[in-house]
Amino acid sequence: MARALMSNPGRWAGVGLILLGLCWTLAAQVAWAGDAQHFVRPGSKAATLGGCVEATPFMRRNHMELIKHQRDITVHQGIRGARYSLAGCIDCHVSHTADGQAVAINSKQQFCYACHAFAAVKVDCFDCHAAVPRGGPLSAAASGQGATSERDPRGE
Amino acid sequence: MMKHPDETIDQGRRDWFGLAAAATAAVAAPGVILHLASANTAPEAQPASSAVRWGLLIDTNKCTSGCRDCVDACDRENGLDLQTKPPTEAPTAWADQKAVWVRKVKLADGLTGRVTNLPLMCQHCEHPPCVDVCPTGASFKRADGIVMVDRHICIGCRYCMMACPYQARSFIHQPMHDQLTRVPRGKGCVESCNLCVSRRDHGLPSTACADACTAAGKGAIVFGDLKDPASPISLALKAMPSRQLREDLALNTGVRYKGV
Numbered sequence: 001m002a003r004a005l006m007s008n009p010g011r012w013a014g015v016g017l018i019l020l021g022l023c024w025t026l027a028a029q030v031a032w033a034g035d036a037q038h039f040v041r042p043g044s045k046a047a048t049l050g051g052c053v054e055a056t057p058f059m060r061r062n063h064m065e066l067i068k069h070q071r072d073i074t075v076h077q078g079i080r081g082a083r084y085s086l087a088g089c090i091d092c093h094v095s096h097t098a099d100g101q102a103v104a105i106n107s108k109q110q111f112c113y114a115c116h117a118f119a120a121v122k123v124d125c126f127d128c129h130a131a132v133p134r135g136g137p138l139s140a141a142a143s144g145q146g147a148t149s150e151r152d153p154r155g156e
Numbered sequence: 157m158m159k160h161p162d163e164t165i166d167q168g169r170r171d172w173f174g175l176a177a178a179a180t181a182a183v184a185a186p187g188v189i190l191h192l193a194s195a196n197t198a199p200e201a202q203p204a205s206s207a208v209r210w211g212l213l214i215d216t217n218k219c220t221s222g223c224r225d226c227v228d229a230c231d232r233e234n235g236l237d238l239q240t241k242p243p244t245e246a247p248t249a250w251a252d253q254k255a256v257w258v259r260k261v262k263l264a265d266g267l268t269g270r271v272t273n274l275p276l277m278c279q280h281c282e283h284p285p286c287v288d289v290c291p292t293g294a295s296f297k298r299a300d301g302i303v304m305v306d307r308h309i310c311i312g313c314r315y316c317m318m319a320c321p322y323q324a325r326s327f328i329h330q331p332m333h334d335q336l337t338r339v340p341r342g343k344g345c346v347e348s349c350n351l352c353v354s355r356r357d358h359g360l361p362s363t364a365c366a367d368a369c370t371a372a373g374k375g376a377i378v379f380g381d382l383k384d385p386a387s388p389i390s391l392a393l394k395a396m397p398s399r400q401l402r403e404d405l406a407l408n409t410g411v412r413y414k415g416v
């Protein structure tokens with residue numbers, strides 16, 4: 001068998017191609033894994049903190065379960081500002097332009113988009129949820145700062 | 157049948173684990189209890205309670221024609237002022253379709269000519285038809301009587317809009333961009349007045365509309381707890397005659413009107 005292989009340059013080329021393919025896939029994975037380190041955006045609050053609300057590997061795999069559970073508690077029971085609130089994720093992970101504008105967290109190369117593009121999973125959250133912190137937990141009127149609109153330049 | 161040797165229970169080992177777990181719990185427990193106790197005092201950490209029922213009392217005698225202060229305050233509170241007309245939509249269609257949580261309504265008595273002005277929002281029915289008809293459970297009533305839509309489950313069928321006798325609900329037709337963090341809103345879902353639910357969850361005393369009406373010097377809207385006999389709204393309801401709109405439907409609305 002080995003002799004047959006060695007005597008057949010065409011086969012060798014085939015094996016070489018497969019090996020090359022495997023190496024390339026591995027290299028791509030490693031490159032992506034390297035990128036994943038940088039998905040936490042410089043300038044975001046998260047970049048200055050030692051860790052997320054749970055261990056990072058756990059968050060990578062399970063953040064959606066945490067926020068899905070939290071959303072039911074928040075919408076139906078009215079419990080706010082909890083450990084796993086989506087508003088908390090956005091507050092911490094959003095990055096800013098040079099002039100201090102928040103950048104939509106689901107826009108290209110931002111925290112949510114970067115991993116989700118890699119995993120090929122669509123994020124629906126921001127069809128409804130603000131992709132930048134906007135307005136705070138209470139309105140300006142409610143927190144006694146007068147009746148101002150919270151229209152702000154859109155962070156994109 | 158003989159047990160596999162691996163499956164027999166080592167009682168000594170078990171006891172040791174039990175002891176270790178108990179010791180860990182003893183060390184950890186005071187911290188845990190402390191943590192829970194401190195978290196529980198914040199209003200936003202308390203679940204909505206059926207010990208209260210939120211409601212509004214609107215004195216139509218004090219509500220004036222042309223005043224829109226409650227509507228504007230609601231728009232600002234919930235980011236409805238951030239809606240923009242889609243370029244493809246005609247202005248008249250947009251006026252019809254854009255989301256409004258509270259509308260100013262004028263009632264005219266054909267016989268006497270008397271005109272009554274009132275703000276009309278979701279009436280927070282005790283027996284809400286919008287909840288009865290919802291096929292997904294998205295339209296629901298919270299423990300504290302607030303009727304709202306869980307947008308995560310809403311499929312946008314709009315049955316609830318048809319069922320509501322007060323036309324209190326709006327549908328979002330176009331992709332949304334400028335939502336507020338505290339009021340997520342998006343295409344394909346129905347929404348309506350939620351009695352400023354984020355204020356409720358933070359334990360604040362009033363709603364945006366009631367505050368604005370008071371600030372305008374009219375004081376036509378009182379917000380409060382219908383279950384607390386000593387609350388200003390309960391005292392006012394006891395002292396003066398008031399009505400539910402379409403009381404023939406026996407929905408026991410949480411919003412009551414004087415002078416209609």
Ligand code: SF4
Nearest residue numbers: 278279281284286320
């Ligand atoms: S007023 Fe309409 S939307 Fe509000 S609870 Fe009653 S039926 Fe539902």
Ligand code: SF4
Nearest residue numbers: 290310311313314316
């Ligand atoms: S539009 Fe949404 S809330 Fe209304 S009945 Fe349909 S699923 Fe329920």
